[in-house]
Amino acid sequence: MNSQSETTARDLFGWDSLLPGQRKALKAADDGRNVLCVLPTGYGKSAIYQVAAMTVPGVAVVVSPLIALQSDQVSAINEALGEVRAHVLNSTASDAEVDEAWAAAEDSDEERRAKFLFLAPEQLAREDVAERLSTLDVSFLVIDEAHCVSAWGHDFRPDYLQLGSLVNRLKRPVIALTATASPPVRQEILERLRLTDAVIVAEGFDRPNLHLSVQQHESERDKRRAVLGQVTALQGQGLLYTATRKQADQYAQELREAGLRADAYHSGRRKTERTALHEAFHAGELDVVVATTAFGMGIDKPDVRFVVHADIPDSLDSYYQEAGRAGRDGEPAAVVLHYRPEDLGIRRFFAAKNVPEGSLRELFAALRSAEDALDAAGIRQVTGLTQRKLSGLLNLLLEVGAVRERAGKYRAVGKNADQVIADVVDHRKRRQEIDRSRVDMARQYAEYRGCRRKFLLGYFAEEREGECNACDNCDSGRTAENHDDGGSRPFPLQSTVSHREWGTGVVMEYENEIVTVLFEEHGYKSLSIPLVEEKDLLRTVTP
Numbered sequence: 001m002n003s004q005s006e007t008t009a010r011d012l013f014g015w016d017s018l019l020p021g022q023r024k025a026l027k028a029a030d031d032g033r034n035v036l037c038v039l040p041t042g043y044g045k046s047a048i049y050q051v052a053a054m055t056v057p058g059v060a061v062v063v064s065p066l067i068a069l070q071s072d073q074v075s076a077i078n079e080a081l082g083e084v085r086a087h088v089l090n091s092t093a094s095d096a097e098v099d100e101a102w103a104a105a106e107d108s109d110e111e112r113r114a115k116f117l118f119l120a121p122e123q124l125a126r127e128d129v130a131e132r133l134s135t136l137d138v139s140f141l142v143i144d145e146a147h148c149v150s151a152w153g154h155d156f157r158p159d160y161l162q163l164g165s166l167v168n169r170l171k172r173p174v175i176a177l178t179a180t181a182s183p184p185v186r187q188e189i190l191e192r193l194r195l196t197d198a199v200i201v202a203e204g205f206d207r208p209n210l211h212l213s214v215q216q217h218e219s220e221r222d223k224r225r226a227v228l229g230q231v232t233a234l235q236g237q238g239l240l241y242t243a244t245r246k247q248a249d250q251y252a253q254e255l256r257e258a259g260l261r262a263d264a265y266h267s268g269r270r271k272t273e274r275t276a277l278h279e280a281f282h283a284g285e286l287d288v289v290v291a292t293t294a295f296g297m298g299i300d301k302p303d304v305r306f307v308v309h310a311d312i313p314d315s316l317d318s319y320y321q322e323a324g325r326a327g328r329d330g331e332p333a334a335v336v337l338h339y340r341p342e343d344l345g346i347r348r349f350f351a352a353k354n355v356p357e358g359s360l361r362e363l364f365a366a367l368r369s370a371e372d373a374l375d376a377a378g379i380r381q382v383t384g385l386t387q388r389k390l391s392g393l394l395n396l397l398l399e400v401g402a403v404r405e406r407a408g409k410y411r412a413v414g415k416n417a418d419q420v421i422a423d424v425v426d427h428r429k430r431r432q433e434i435d436r437s438r439v440d441m442a443r444q445y446a447e448y449r450g451c452r453r454k455f456l457l458g459y460f461a462e463e464r465e466g467e468c469n470a471c472d473n474c475d476s477g478r479t480a481e482n483h484d485d486g487g488s489r490p491f492p493l494q495s496t497v498s499h500r501e502w503g504t505g506v507v508m509e510y511e512n513e514i515v516t517v518l519f520e521e522h523g524y525k526s527l528s529i530p531l532v533e534e535k536d537l538l539r540t541v542t543p
Contacts, residue, residue, distance in 0.1 A: 005030060009051045013080050021203050022048055025175070028199035029140065030055070034174045036146065036189060038181045038202035041321070042302065042328035045177040049142040050077060052175065053115055058139030059105050061170070062118045063163065065145055067092055068275060070118040077116055086116035089123065105136055113137075121148075121159035124166055125376045125387050130408055138172045143193065146176035147317070150188040159388065161395050162376075164194045165408045174198075180205075180321040183461050183494075183506065184518060205320075205460050209327045212452040213472035214337045214445075227251070227310045227338050231288060232258050234334060236305030237281065240290045241322055243311035243343070251310065252290040262288040293318060302329035309337045312344060312446055315438040316459045319445075339446040344439060355425050356393065359385070361417050363393050364402060373409035396424050430521050437523025441516075444526070450511065451479045458509040461494060488529050491515070496541040499525075504541055 005026045009015040021039050028035040029052040053060035067090050077086040087101035104114035149160040217223035242248045248264040255262035280286045307326040313319040327333030366382045397403040400423040453468035473479045491507045498504050505519035513529045
């Protein structure tokens with residue numbers, strides 16, 4: 001990091017020192033490189049784009065799905081700078097505020113010009129917004145919660161698919177930020193955002209203050225009793241995650257009956273209710289929030305003392321993202337998964353999604369019959385589709401090459417509709433196989449008898465030597481009993497291998513006589529090393 005960045009961090013924002021990952025990212029931004037920052041919750045990712053933007057001319061365009069958090073960030077920036085240099089352009093802003101924000105962003109005087117312009121991703125579907133952004137003197141395009149662009153990711157949002165087109169139009173350095181992204185998620189982020197020659201800064205996943213444990217149960221009744229008993233007994237504020245909205249409501253009710261200040265947070269609650277609940281939790285007025293995955297992205301509360309999962313998550317990506325909301329102040333915190341093998345059924349059900357053939361045919365026919373390429377607004381006008389549904393359908397067509405996009409406009413490629421549907425169905429089957437493999441990796445974690453921290457870090461491509469002594473298996477001695485004896489490792493970690501049936505993949509992890517490989521088309525597979533060697537099942541792929 002250069003001296004100007006250090007001075008900016010200290011003088012404008014009051015940060016005496018920066019962490020290694022922040023320095024690496026700022027160095028890449030200072031060099032004009034695209035950068036993907038994969039840094040844990042609480043690491044200070046926002047400091048990266050704030051310092052970077054204040055060291056160069058122009059306005060940083062910040063795309064974030066969290067409208068409530070945008071307002072907090074704008075207030076914090078303006079307070080630190082002592083003047084209004086950050087503005088929001090989202091659904092909460094009045095017409096006068098929107099006009100003021102655009103005027104500030106378009107001001108030619110660098111001393112007065114806005115330095116930060118915050119938008120929600122759905123706004124980028126409007127051609128007038130994208131076009132106006134392309135006329136600005138943009139310093140950086142900042143994409144917060146970047147994992148939302150990846151269908152591999154645990155919080156995929158079709159609105160984020162507009163960002164690749166915006167990257168091409170602005171032609172400015174990109175700073176993409178996420179708190180958790182396994183190697184396949186990172187790769188898809190780069191591809192979807194069209195980031196070439198990007199610097200990846202990924203570190204800090206090891207959170208030694210988090211104690212990891214799993215409790216396995218025979219029946220739903222026993223599990224429910226154990227979850228309620230544990231959450232009632234734990235000290236401090238915490239989060240309880242469930243698989244469904246109904247379960248969230250039920251657990252919240254039972255916790256209230258047990259004397260806790262608890263409430264349920266999920267997409268079935270009104271927006272005003274969710275906002276009030278979020279604020280109450282931050283103010284210490286709630287002991288426990290019982291939530292589905294709708295709660296927490298962007299949460300900025302350092303003293304969460306526990307995160308309990310009443311159900312196995314759909315992937316280790318989402319699990320570690322949610323678990324990482326505990327203990328951000330560095331103090332000890334508990335992370336507990338309650339597991340019943342039968343619970344895997346609901347996750348596999350969620351992983352199986354039908355192809356909306358009727359809507360796909362209608363959309364493809366509309367694009368085929370159009371004389372010129374259509375933007376999103378034009379397609380919605382012709383088809384009557386909502387923006388969210390349209391984004392998802394366009395993504396399916398783009399992935400199989402049935403549609404091409406240029407400058408925010410879409411044109412059908414010469415295939416017949418039956419072939420397009422067949423291609424999409426085949427693609428979806430492969431995706432579902434990958435999703436099921438991710439559920440299976442979550443199962444392996446739940447049933448693992450070695451060091452849980454080592455298992456999780458290996459999933460995120462970080463190696464750890466020795467026992468963590470901060471998980472249930474290390475505490476009980478099971479880790480020592482199941483110690484990897486360092487046997488045969490025929491392929492280096494992160495090396496590329498090929499399989500006759502499953503194609504190419506990356507070696508992710510070894511455990512005793514098992515090797516786990518992530519295959520591009522088939523997801524995670526665990527294979528017996530002796531069998532691999534005897535049958536020559538895997539072969540090294542040279543770069």
